[in-house]
Amino acid sequence: MITSTCRNLTFETIEPWAGLKRAMELGQAGIIREVTDSGIKGRGGAGFPAGVKWNLCAAAKDPLKYIICNADEGEPGTFKDRVILTDFADLVFEGMIIAAMAIKATEGILYLRGEYTYLREGLEAQLLALRVNKKLGENACGVKGFDFNIKIRMGSGAYVCGEETALIESLEGHRGEPRNRPPYPVNTGFNGHSTAVNNVESLAWISCILSKGSKWFSQHGTEKSTGLKLFSVSGDCDKPGVYELPLGITVAELLVEVGGSNAKAVQIGGASGRCVPAIEFDRKIAYEDIPTGGSVIVFGPGRDMLDVAQNFLEFMVEESCGQCTPCRYGNPTLLEGVQMLREGRCSAGYLKELVSLGETIQIASKCGLGQSSANAFLSIVKHFKEEIMGRAIGDA
């Protein structure tokens, strides 16, 4: 099996099912309070407070509720969910059971991206074991009247399905096109029912929070970005792999950890994130400064930033669902612009137009993909004008 290098993960030290035991003692309101107190925000990158989400779901008057685990990990540079599902899937399932208790869900769905089909067999075996051990099924975990099951559904190669409403559309058997929000899935989710969609890592952390307490979690990180976070580190560094680090760490500190201190820039948050130049390495990786789902791609001194912009734009052009015109037509135009820059035939005026177009895409697209599709391009233009302007063909 293919393994990524991981270092000192808290997940390794967690006693199995201790979180669930504690959750059963706390009861519905207690679980939500504990999760809210921990301050944990969505680990997929959007950063919505998990406690608030569960509270809204719990409050929804709906006899049929769903908890969905978003395992459609498609952000370029991210692979921590693959590692979690390979080595710590029980923590994720435990988190889903805890979620079901908190919001009174009757069904859980793990939406696994098609590219990770090789993980499915192992996950199904684990789910079967949970059913045999009565952790799932009727009167699950020995709680009378608590009927809860988890099934796995596969994606089919669409990045946009990582967006929660697109994911729900896909589950319902439609094209994975994001919905207008509101209504939010907590009220109108899968098949119109109240649905909590949580990231793989969020659910695993929630098991830890219940097991070790919200205070343990919130002592890490910053005031607005509490807790620990997994980072997927790749690119030009000595030690790529998965790292567990507190939020609020600076880019420079992270680079020391991973052996990439000579970097000229770091892409944080993948194709939808932003490119941080060396002069800003003192900035914090946290929801209030540079938010991320954990993707960190290091660029060494020899990298051409136009290559980066081009690769990410090609990605966005390919993965845009095409609903919103700014995203559908805007990104190909930006990509054309990158080609012009590459060939040294882009005027300063036209570059300005491109930046303005990028900003339009940010505000005029309805989903997270569209809104962030121009981020990489814009941050590269902002910070690397010297490198990208006035090129002759063959320059790099």
Place this chain on the structure above:
Amino acid sequence: MNLMTQQERLRSELEELVERLGTERSSLMPILQEVQRKYYRISDYAIQVIADLLDIHPVEVHAVVSFYSFLDFKPKGRFVIRLCRTLCCDMANKDRVARQLCNDLGIQFGETTPDGKFTLEYANCIGMCDQGPALLVNDHVYTRVTPEMVNQIIVGCRQVFGLHATQQPMEQ
């Protein structure tokens, strides 16, 4: 003996499949994924049959197939090779692996070999960014692929294919 045309056989197999997976709309993706896996494509006829069984317009099914990159109208090869083209694999020299794949298979990206065994495609980030260049052969993942390894991977697939016509590639 009951002789059936190919279409009749496909229809009866699809009926079985839909009965197993359910006729509600939310079963559509699992149904299509299974059809793709089994027949290497989702034909117009299959779309019509599935639409009938789910009681929806065939265009609804067509729209879904056209949206997802792992679902196809045109027949795919028994082995679909998907090379990751996203940044980290790109930085790890995926272009050299790509060239070798084209050379060894004699096709370009987006094409299928005339014998119907191999389809060559690009994939967007497959989550192996710390171990690039990476590629998928059907559901199997290969990492740190070198141009030299390309031939071994292809030979491995051909051997499996020769022994028993399964779509599972050899264990790495």
